Each structure stands twice: as C-alpha cells, then as structure tokens.
Amino acid sequence: MTAPSGRTILPAPMTKALDDEDSKPIRIGMTVPEGNDAARLAHARLDAFAEALAAAVGFGVTGKVYANYREILDAMHAGAVEIAWLPPVIALRAAARGRTLPIALPVRGGTSFFSSALFTRPGAPFKSPSDLYRCSAAWVDKQSAAGYLVVRASLRAQGVDLERAFAAESFLGSHDAVVQAVLGGVIDVGATFAHLDAAHQRVTRGGWGMQTPQVIAYAGPIPADVVAASIRMPAPQIRAVQRALCGGESAELLRTASMLLGAEGFVAARAEHLDPLNHLLGYLEDVRHDSSIPPPDHPGSAG
Numbered sequence: 001m002t003a004p005s006g007r008t009i010l011p012a013p014m015t016k017a018l019d020d021e022d023s024k025p026i027r028i029g030m031t032v033p034e035g036n037d038a039a040r041l042a043h044a045r046l047d048a049f050a051e052a053l054a055a056a057v058g059f060g061v062t063g064k065v066y067a068n069y070r071e072i073l074d075a076m077h078a079g080a081v082e083i084a085w086l087p088p089v090i091a092l093r094a095a096a097r098g099r100t101l102p103i104a105l106p107v108r109g110g111t112s113f114f115s116s117a118l119f120t121r122p123g124a125p126f127k128s129p130s131d132l133y134r135c136s137a138a139w140v141d142k143q144s145a146a147g148y149l150v151v152r153a154s155l156r157a158q159g160v161d162l163e164r165a166f167a168a169e170s171f172l173g174s175h176d177a178v179v180q181a182v183l184g185g186v187i188d189v190g191a192t193f194a195h196l197d198a199a200h201q202r203v204t205r206g207g208w209g210m211q212t213p214q215v216i217a218y219a220g221p222i223p224a225d226v227v228a229a230s231i232r233m234p235a236p237q238i239r240a241v242q243r244a245l246c247g248g249e250s251a252e253l254l255r256t257a258s259m260l261l262g263a264e265g266f267v268a269a270r271a272e273h274l275d276p277l278n279h280l281l282g283y284l285e286d287v288r289h290d291s292s293i294p295p296p297d298h299p300g301s302a303g
Contacts, residue, residue: 025059025060026237028063029085031072042260045259049063050063055252056253069087076228082230084230085261091228102228104268105223105268105273107263112224112267114222114224116145116149116150116154116219117206119208119213120182126188127216129165131216134164136189137168138171138178138189139172140172142171149284150220151219175192175193176207178191194215203215219280222276223273227266
C-alpha cells in the first residue's frame with residue numbers, strides 16, 4: 001500500500017458489501033497515561049468514540065490503551081490493533097516502513113496542519129539560515145515536531161551544518177518558555193509552531209501569540225497528527241472507517257471525536273498532505289517510540 005517513493009496509496013474504493021472477513025471487529029489504539037483522573041476520563045472518551053464509530057461503520061469497534069507508541073506499533077504489526085492515533089513523525093515513519101497507512105487527519109481551528117518556525121527577536125542579525133553561526137538555540141523537547149524535529153530536519157536538507165550553526169542548545173519544555181527566552185533576549189533563536197494562510201504567506205497563529213518575532217525560516221506544513229490503519233486491516237474496512245470519519249454525517253461521531261481528540265472533524269490523508277514531511281524523514285533525528293505524550297503539536301499539548 002506504500003509506493004517506493006514513500007507516497008501513500010489508499011486501497012481502491014469498496015465496490016461490494018462487506019463480507020464476514022471485512023466486517024470483523026476492529027480495535028483502536030491510543031496512548032493514555034495510567035493511574036489518574038485524566039486517564040480514567042480518556043478511557044471513557046475512547047470507549048464512547050469507539051461506540052460511535054461502530055454505529056457509523058456497521059461493525060464492532062473497541063478501544064485499547066497503551067503506555068507508549070512503541071507498544072501501539074508492535075500491536076498493529078502483530079494484528080492486535082487496526083487503527084491508531086499517532087504523532088506525525090511516528091506515523092509517517094511507520095508508513096514508510098510499510099507497517100501502517102495514514103487514512104485521516106483531525107481538523108482543529110479549521111486546519112489539519114502546522115509549520116515549524118525558526119525565529120529570533122526583532123532586529124537580531126539572523127535573517128536567513130546562512131546567518132546561523134555559533135548561536136544559542138532554544139527547543140521545546142526532543143520529541144516536539146514543531147519545536148525541534150521538523151525545522152532542524154529542514155535545515156539539514158538545505159545543507160546547514162547544525163554543529164556549526166548552534167554553539168549551545170537548551171530544551172525548555174514548552175512553546176511559551178521558548179518564546180519568552182528568545183524574545184526576551186536570553187537565547188538567540190528558537191523554534192515553535194506557526195499556522196500559515198492558504199498561500200503560505202501570512203501567519204494566522206503562532207506560538208508567540210500577539211508578539212512579532214523575526215522569522216528566519218519555516219518548515220512544513222505537516223499534519224498535526226494522524227489516524228493510521230494497519231496494513232493488515234482489510235481494505236473495505238479501511239474505506240469504511242475513512243468514510244465515517246471524513247464524511248461528517250454522524251453527529252455522535254463528531255461529538256465524541258471532539259471530546260477525545262479535540263477535533264472538529266477529519267479530512268482524508270492524501271499524498272500531497274504528507275509529502276513535505278516525507279521529504280524530511282531522512283533528515284530527522286531519531287524519535288523515541290516509548291513516549292506517551294499525546295499528539296497534536298499545538299497549544300495545550302506537550303508537543
């Protein structure tokens with residue numbers, strides 16, 4: 001289902017009714033930290049979402065929770081999970097290895113995408129990637145797509161020597177902390193998320209809020225998060241799930257998706273949505289699959 005170029009190819013549309021093999025129950029996997037009230041609430045919301053999806057597709061759906069993304073991917077590979085909610089880098093790396101198939105992208109605030117922005121304070125001498133020399137840099141954390149991984153991969157793809165560019169690097173734990181350190185003049189440059197308009201010319205929302213930084217470079221756009229299917233899942237079932245998520249016909253499915261994922265809807269995952277990140281996969285640092293930080297990478301998340 002994945003072409004040699006890395007482009008995702010969806011199965012052919014369903015042309016007949018589901019047979020017994022294609023209507024067997026499926027399982028949805030997601031990471032949920034154990035042992036607190038938030039975890040119990042997430043369990044309940046996952047169960048409600050699975051029930052709503054089952055009603056929409058006409059076959060059984062149950063939710064399964066895991067401690068981290070490695071466990072989810074192993075379960076998908078073993079045939080124990082058919083659908084998973086994954087961060088973008090993990091999802092596309094799994095797809096490139098022929099293990100999963102991106103099928104839908106959650107929509108929030110009218111978009112499914114963000115860019116990563118490398119920025120500095122206004123008037124600083126860093127105006128383009130070629131100006132980066134022995135700078136201090138602030139990142140969110142090593143698992144953050146917008147706040148670390150994507151913009152560094154983009155710089156590598158452009159031939160920037162990161163060891164030469166950055167003399168000191170700090171991980172500050174949040175987008176707000178990065179913005180404050182950079183715009184306050186404590187650190188030279190930093191990375192955060194930015195949502196661009198359809199022409200990719202104007203920032204409609206960024207990690208810096210109402211402040212005005214000097215942007216050095218953008219990378220992306222990339223999906224905030226991905227609903228992925230196991231390649232072991234029958235194609236008619238994949239199509240049924242994709243149709244249910246992206247069709248917007250079930251009010252209950254939309255309501256439970258909003259409660260579970262913070263999503264107002266879904267769009268079908270297409271090659272053009274995934275190409276910018278696919279292009280950068282070879283330049284990315286390794287991503288820890290034992291993380292349980294939930295996607296997406298946007299305000300209010302750990303990404």
